[in-house]
Amino acid sequence: MRLSWWKLTAMILVGYAVIGGLLLPVPELTQLGETIRNLYYHVCMWFSMMILYTLSIIHSIKYLNKGNLLHDNKAKSYAGMGTFMGILGYATGAIWASFTWADPNNPAYASFGSIMREPKLIGAAIALLIYGAYFILRNSILDEDQRARVSSVYNVFAYAMLFPSIWIIPRLLPSLHPGQEGNPALNFNDIDARMRMVFYPAVLGWTLLGVWIAQLHIRLNIINEKKG
């Protein structure tokens, strides 16, 4: 088997994100210290989640247009991989926050539980739970075409709910999480030039890795359908 170019790119870029992300210089910040390197991992999880969800909704709309079950199959796998990336992003964020946000001198942020009440975290949890309901909905309908149609419509709703829950509402409320006034990771004036050299390739690498795994899932589903 010859590896396609984008799978090779995924491996090279993720390898670069791991090696370069640990060794290349980063700006020295108080409080964050070396943990700023988590930008290459934690933030990339959310970026690839967003891109995978976008791929998922595109396929759902394609299914609603054409009625080809293959598109619904793709929408399901991309949504599954997106949710997986989101859960990883949430878990890594919880670790990162517990070592940078926790402040024993400030009772409001002294414990892990008080940190986890951040609007951004609650918004992300809501978004992931909405996608969780997508899978439950899928599994609760036995008829194939009906399942595809109902879950495609629900997928459009779930994608639309991403915007208030992770993009809009967390920015209206006070939060310790960066990104209150815009997109700090994307802003050219905000992110250090040295970090941009790793961050953008890392986003691409992790996203391609997610697409790769989702594609394996899709191909297995096609094989299963042909067999059964």
Added chain:
Amino acid sequence: MKNKLSALLLSFFGFLSTAKSQSSETMASTMRSNGKIYVVVAVLTTIVAGLFFYLIRIDKKVSKLEKDL
């Protein structure tokens, strides 16, 4: 078994918290001066390479299944 595991976890997190309080934001310079960050890089590279190897193998198996159909 469960007690042992929780004791291990506790000591691990306890170690993490003491490590955090002792080093007051010492940056990469000190971290690399003793040359041990490369150990972490090697470990992580091994894990990531292993994962990719596994992924390629699954990819090959799926390709074979597709051909057999």
